[in-house]
Amino acid sequence: MGLDGDRRAVSRPAQSVILLDTNAVIWLEQGHPRARPLLKDRRRLYLSPATLLELQFLHESGRIRIDVASVSALGDDERWTVDEPPASAWLLRAADLVWTRDPFDRLIAAHALLRRWRLATGDGALAAMLGPSAVIEL
Secondary structure, three states, X not given: OOEEXXXXXXXXXXXXXXXXXXXXXXXXXXXXXXXXXXXXXXXOEEEOHHHHHHHHHHHHOOOOOOOOOOHHHHHXXXXXXXXOOOHHHHHHHHHOOOOOOOHHHHHHHHHHHHHOOEEEEOOHHHHHHHOHHHEEEO
C-alpha cells in the first residue's frame, strides 16, 4: 500500500493538502460530477486508513460496488497517497469529537484536524462541524 511518511506529509502547506472522505473516494472512482472540484487544481490527494476500512465495510455489506479487484487496491491508486498519522495522537483526537457517533466520521475528521489538512466531503453535517475553512464541500 502506498504510505506517506509523517514528516513529508506534515511539511506540506495545510491548504494545499486534501484528505478524502469516503464519499469523495467513491465519487472519484465512479467519475461522479461531485468529484470535479478535486480534479481541477491537481493538488496531491491523501487517503486515511480509516477510509479504506470504511470502504471495506461498505463493500462487504453490499452497500457499494466498486470496479477495483479489492478495496485494498485503492490504497495503491496513483491518484492519492495513503497517510498514516501517529496512532495515539490520532485516536486521542478522535475521542475529542463527541459531536458524532459514527466511528469513521470521527477517525477521518480527526485525521484531517490532526494534520491540519482540508477534508473533501459531501457530508453536510461533517462539513458544518469542521467549518468552511477546513473542508472542500463536494
